[in-house]
Amino acid sequence: MPVHELVYKRMAERPTGKPRHQSWAMSSYGFRLAYRSKMAWFITIVAFIPAVLFSFILYLSQEAGGGMGQDLARTLTAIKATDNEGWTTAVAPAVRFLFGLQAWFVTFLAAFKGAPLISEDVSRHALDLYFSRPLSWFAYGFGKWLTVFRGLVLVQVLPLLLVSVTACAFLPNFLAQAWPLNLLMIVSGVVVAAAYSILAVGVSAMSRSPRFAVVAWFILSFFTTLAGTILSAATDTAEFAYVSFRHNVETVAAWIMGLPNAETDGAEDPRLALLALAVYLGVSVWALVRRLRRGILA
Amino acid sequence: MTDVVVEATDVVVQFGPTRALDGFSCALKRGTTGVLGPNGAGKSTFLKVLLGLVAPNAGSVVTLGVDSRSGPVVRKRVGFMPERDCHIPGLSALETVALCGELAGLDTALAFRRAHETLTYVALGEVRYRPVDGFSTGLRQRVKLAAALVHDPDLLVLDEPTNGLDPAGREEFLELVRRVAREGVSVLLSTHLLPDVEATCSDAIVVGRGRALRHGTVADLKRGSDAMRRVEVDGDYGGFVAALKARGATLSVDALAGFLLVGLPQGADNALILAAASESRTGIRRLSRADRSLEEVFLEAVGLPASGGPHAGS
Numbered sequence: 001m002p003v004h005e006l007v008y009k010r011m012a013e014r015p016t017g018k019p020r021h022q023s024w025a026m027s028s029y030g031f032r033l034a035y036r037s038k039m040a041w042f043i044t045i046v047a048f049i050p051a052v053l054f055s056f057i058l059y060l061s062q063e064a065g066g067g068m069g070q071d072l073a074r075t076l077t078a079i080k081a082t083d084n085e086g087w088t089t090a091v092a093p094a095v096r097f098l099f100g101l102q103a104w105f106v107t108f109l110a111a112f113k114g115a116p117l118i119s120e121d122v123s124r125h126a127l128d129l130y131f132s133r134p135l136s137w138f139a140y141g142f143g144k145w146l147t148v149f150r151g152l153v154l155v156q157v158l159p160l161l162l163v164s165v166t167a168c169a170f171l172p173n174f175l176a177q178a179w180p181l182n183l184l185m186i187v188s189g190v191v192v193a194a195a196y197s198i199l200a201v202g203v204s205a206m207s208r209s210p211r212f213a214v215v216a217w218f219i220l221s222f223f224t225t226l227a228g229t230i231l232s233a234a235t236d237t238a239e240f241a242y243v244s245f246r247h248n249v250e251t252v253a254a255w256i257m258g259l260p261n262a263e264t265d266g267a268e269d270p271r272l273a274l275l276a277l278a279v280y281l282g283v284s285v286w287a288l289v290r291r292l293r294r295g296i297l298a
Numbered sequence: 299m300t301d302v303v304v305e306a307t308d309v310v311v312q313f314g315p316t317r318a319l320d321g322f323s324c325a326l327k328r329g330t331t332g333v334l335g336p337n338g339a340g341k342s343t344f345l346k347v348l349l350g351l352v353a354p355n356a357g358s359v360v361t362l363g364v365d366s367r368s369g370p371v372v373r374k375r376v377g378f379m380p381e382r383d384c385h386i387p388g389l390s391a392l393e394t395v396a397l398c399g400e401l402a403g404l405d406t407a408l409a410f411r412r413a414h415e416t417l418t419y420v421a422l423g424e425v426r427y428r429p430v431d432g433f434s435t436g437l438r439q440r441v442k443l444a445a446a447l448v449h450d451p452d453l454l455v456l457d458e459p460t461n462g463l464d465p466a467g468r469e470e471f472l473e474l475v476r477r478v479a480r481e482g483v484s485v486l487l488s489t490h491l492l493p494d495v496e497a498t499c500s501d502a503i504v505v506g507r508g509r510a511l512r513h514g515t516v517a518d519l520k521r522g523s524d525a526m527r528r529v530e531v532d533g534d535y536g537g538f539v540a541a542l543k544a545r546g547a548t549l550s551v552d553a554l555a556g557f558l559l560v561g562l563p564q565g566a567d568n569a570l571i572l573a574a575a576s577e578s579r580t581g582i583r584r585l586s587r588a589d590r591s592l593e594e595v596f597l598e599a600v601g602l603p604a605s606g607g608p609h610a611g612s
Contacts, residue, residue: 008419008478011412011450018405025400033388125384129394129445131351132378133401134370 022135026143031150034113043112044154047105050098051159055166095185098163099192099253103246105155106196107221114148114200115217116210118291123208127292137292141201141285148200152193160189181257188253195249195277202284205291220245242276252277301327303453303484304348306510309357311343318343319354320508326486330479332495332516333488334596335505341488342381344505345455348486349373362452374403377451379442381458381488385430391417391437392426395444402449409448416444420474435462439471447478454478455486460494472498492592502592504599511599519595526588527560529571537578545570559588 020028034040121127130140164182203220207213224244231240241247255270304326311319319340335341346352347359350369359366362375386394392413399409417426420440425433430441439459446454456475460468475498479485487499495502495516502519504512512519531538535558539549547570548561562570568585575582590598 008447008474008481008483009415010481010483019403020400020406022401025397025406029386029389029393029397036388120387124387125380125382126386128380128382128384129386129398129442130401132349132373132380132446133398134373134403135401136370 022133022139023143023146026140027146027150030117030144030147034147034151037113040109040113040151043105043109044151047102047109047155048159048162050101051162054094054098054163058163058166058170095181095257096254098160099188099250102156102159102189103192103250106152106192107246109151109155110148110196110200111214111217111221113151114197115204115213117144117147118201118204118288119207119210119213122291123210137289141288141292144204145197145201148197149193152196153190156193156196157186157189160185184257188256191256192249192253195252195281198281198284199245202281202287205284205288239272242272245277245280248273248277248280303328303362304486305360306344306347307357307359309344309347309354309359311340311347311352311508312355317508319347322357322505322509324503324510324513326484326503327501328484329501330475330485330487330499331501331503332499333486333503333505334490334492334495334592336490336600339505339600340508341505342457343508345378345457345486345488348455349376349378374449375452377446377449377454377483379439379446379454379456379459381461383435383438383462385433385438385441387431388429390427390429391422391433391441391444394430394441395448398445399448404449412448412450413444416447417441419447420444421470436464436467436471439463439467440474443471443474447483451483453484453486455488457488458490459487460489460491468494492596496592504596506600512595516592520589520592521587524587525562525564527562527568527571528584528586528588529558529560529582530584531558531575532581532583535580538575538580541574541578542571545574547571547574557584 019025035044121130127140131137164185168182199220200217203217204213207216225246228241228244228247231243232238251270251273255273302325304324306322306324309319309322310317322340322344333341333344343352347354348361348366350361350366350372353367361372364372364375366372386397389397392410395413395417396406396409399412400406404412414423414426417423420443422437422440422444425437430438433441439462443456443459446456454475459475460471463471472494475485475487479498485498487495489495500515502512502514502516503510504519539558542549542560545566546563547566550559560571571585572582574580
């Protein structure tokens with residue numbers, strides 16, 4: 001339509017509807033955008049495969065009987081909800097295995113969809129657009145975190161929920177006897193997703209280049225784990241394991257569920273892991289705040 | 299309702315050793331105001347203070363009756379179009395504008411409705427579902443304008459809006475701005491393109507060295523001194539010049555442009571020029587007050603030498 005035929009009209013009425021919270025609105029657009037990519041769909045779908053297989057084993061244990069599924073089912077239904085020893089011996093291997101698998105999907109989704117989030121905004125000067133609205137830096141940072149968190153919940157928490165629902169459906173008295181397992185698994189999953197989201201947002205805020213942010217993310221995820229493992233083995237000192245972000249997250253998650261860490265069989269103090277995790281997350285938040293203050297003043 | 303939309307009082311903003319604003323004061327009225335200034339003059343800092351993005355070290359800026367220190371409250375009523383080429387990667391034009399509307403406090407349904415309206419207004423109706431990443435500079439400028447308008451602000455702040463536009467696109471864009479202004483939205487246009495201000499704004503403010511150096515209506519700023527006249531004569535003007543000098547007038551001759559600039563002595567008027575013409579038997583083709591161009595006003599205000607002669611005003 002030619003410009004000369006257009007007339008600017010002011011809003012006929014003042015807005016009366018309740019607006020969404022700014023951070024939630026931001027994360028909704030960001031989430032929708034992330035899932036326009038085939039890679040996000042691929043990672044999410046693949047992330048459900050272990051949980052579906054696990055659920056299938058539970059189904060077989062009930063329907064077909066025999067094998068590992070039946071053993072697990074029998075154990076799950078037999079143990080008391082508050083029996084930590086029971087958890088440790090019977091459920092720990094399965095849950096730890098599942099958490100370990102999901103961590104890969106979390107790492108890859110956070111790398112490709114989380115780490116570039118703020119650096120893309122910086123490189124395209126989108127901060128100018130955001131902060132010329134009535135948006136605080138906290139709402140922006142929280143919105144970006146929420147965007148990553150919603151994605152990671154999909155690949156970390158929902159598969160666990162699927163396992164829980166399946167267990168409740170197929171194992172007699174599972175809900176009544178083992179509800180804390182469900183709850184603690186979900187809480188741990190949420191903590192893992194939240195921690196990875198904070199780190200992803202922090203890494204993203206450290207760089208102006210989305211590609212560099214992805215590289216930095218992988219360095220943090222893999223190389224710190226590698227470095228921690230090598231240093232621990234070389235010096236025979238378990239403390240070097242705390243260099244690894246992944247190790248710390250998994251230790252804290254296992255501690256929440258009352259399970260020892262898979263790699264060390266509970267040899268280390270989870271409080272140290274919590275402290276190391278807090279340092280990682282604190283630096284991430286500091287990087288975010290620093291970037292946003294610079295972005296606003298640039 | 300007060301007629302002043304932005305009132306700055308002795309604003310000082312210091313970035314490390316640099317004083318970006320140094321006692322900046324002005325009162326901008328409703329309507330369209332151009333903010334002129336060379337690079338580093340403090341224009342952008344003033345806009346950031348106005349929007350509440352930078353807190354002044356001293357002084358205050360009141361925007362639409364609200365102290366700009368309250369930040370987000372001010373930005374709810376102000377639409378800002380940033381200077382830099384900025385967009386949210388991956389989002390379509392419609393989503394970009396709707397998100398800006400939601401961030402400004404509109405509910406989702408209203409934000410989308412307004413996004414459709416404003417995108418149609420800026421002539422992007424047919425490409426609104428396309429990602430902004432693939433847009434040309436001109437289209438991106440329009441998206442930014444739509445994003446600034448989506449929440450129906452009372453004050454529209456445009457920072458170098460016609461940068462990178464071709465002449466036709468620039469004229470269309472300025473026409474859009476004039477239409478918005480006619481609808482009752484006050485417009486603050488920060489630019490270094492003086493013709494944009496002349497074509498769009500009723501008022502102008504010249505910023506330099508962190509201060510407001512000149513401020514008034516564009517017509518007032520361009521109005522020359524009452525003592526200066528521009529005279530076009532027929533034929534040889536040697537005798538005429540001598541007669542004027544004998545009467546105490548100061549003169550400068552622009553032979554190329556073919557006119558004389560005459561500075562009248564105190565208390566004198568056009569009669570002095572006519573008497574000199576009569577005495578030297580010189581025919582006067584045109585006699586008018588010597589008004590200045592906005593460029594000359596700007597250069598004079600920032601302390602730079604003018605590149606050309608004064609323009610004539612009728």
